[in-house]
Amino acid sequence: xxxxxxxxxxxxxxxxxxxxxxxxxxxxxxxxxxxxxxxxxxxxxxxxxxxxxxxxxxxxxxxxxxxxxxxxxxxxxxxxxxxxxxxxxxxxxxxxxxxxxxxxxxxxxxxxxxxxxxxxxxxxxxxxxxxxxxxxxxxxxxxxxxxxxxxxxxxxxxxxxxxxxxxxxxxx
Numbered sequence: 001x002x003x004x005x006x007x008x009x010x011x012x013x014x015x016x017x018x019x020x021x022x023x024x025x026x027x028x029x030x031x032x033x034x035x036x037x038x039x040x041x042x043x044x045x046x047x048x049x050x051x052x053x054x055x056x057x058x059x060x061x062x063x064x065x066x067x068x069x070x071x072x073x074x075x076x077x078x079x080x081x082x083x084x085x086x087x088x089x090x091x092x093x094x095x096x097x098x099x100x101x102x103x104x105x106x107x108x109x110x111x112x113x114x115x116x117x118x119x120x121x122x123x124x125x126x127x128x129x130x131x132x133x134x135x136x137x138x139x140x141x142x143x144x145x146x147x148x149x150x151x152x153x154x155x156x157x158x159x160x161x162x163x164x165x166x167x168x169x170x171x172x
Contacts, residue, residue, distance in 0.1 A: 025076035029068055030140060034133065037064035041132055046125035053114075053128050057107035058100055060132070065096040099139050106135030 014020045037060045045056035069092050073079050083089050110131035114124040 022076055026072065029071040029076055032071060033064045033068040034136060036067055037061050037132065037136070038129060040064065041129060042125065045128055046121075049121070053107040053111045053124075054104055057103040057128070057132055061096075061100045061103050061136075065093070065100075068096070095143065099136060099143075102135040102139040103132050106131035 015024055040063045041056055041060035044050045044059055045053065050056070051059070069089075072092075073083065073088065079088075107128060110124070110128040113119070113127050113131075119127065
């Protein structure tokens with residue numbers, strides 16, 4: 001039990017380093033963006049019934065992209081001042097559009113499920129919300145793998161190495 005507790009303590013300490021805080025904040029921005037998307041989708045599709053599944057998902061995820069960009073840039077990475085169009089804005093929106101494409105697939109699957117099973121609007125809303133969440137969860141994991149491959153780093157391996165280094169230092 002003690003080795004597990006020690007590992008948790010070291011992970012907690014790592015979370016208080018510069019890199020740990022950045023990764024934690026990045027993850028929290030994803031959580032906040034997911035909540036924004038969920039609420040907007042619930043309102044425009046579930047409550048107000050303005051559009052069908054696909055346009056509602058596009059709108060909700062587009063709305064969520066704005067606080068995602070601002071929070072990632074300012075809070076997670078600590079940047080301020082004007083955004084650089086080609087180095088920051090364009091790459092962010094390319095990734096956002098790919099994420100929205102994933103949500104379109106999820107919304108289309110949700111529409112199919114609703115039609116196939118003759119779901120009520122309330123049930124269909126639950127399926128659409130779940131599909132949107134699942135689409136972005138899958139995209140988040142794929143993006144993590146892609147970035148790890150592209151930048152030739154594995155954040156989990158780096159955390160493990162950091163913990164092992166501290167463990168070795170404590171032992172000596």
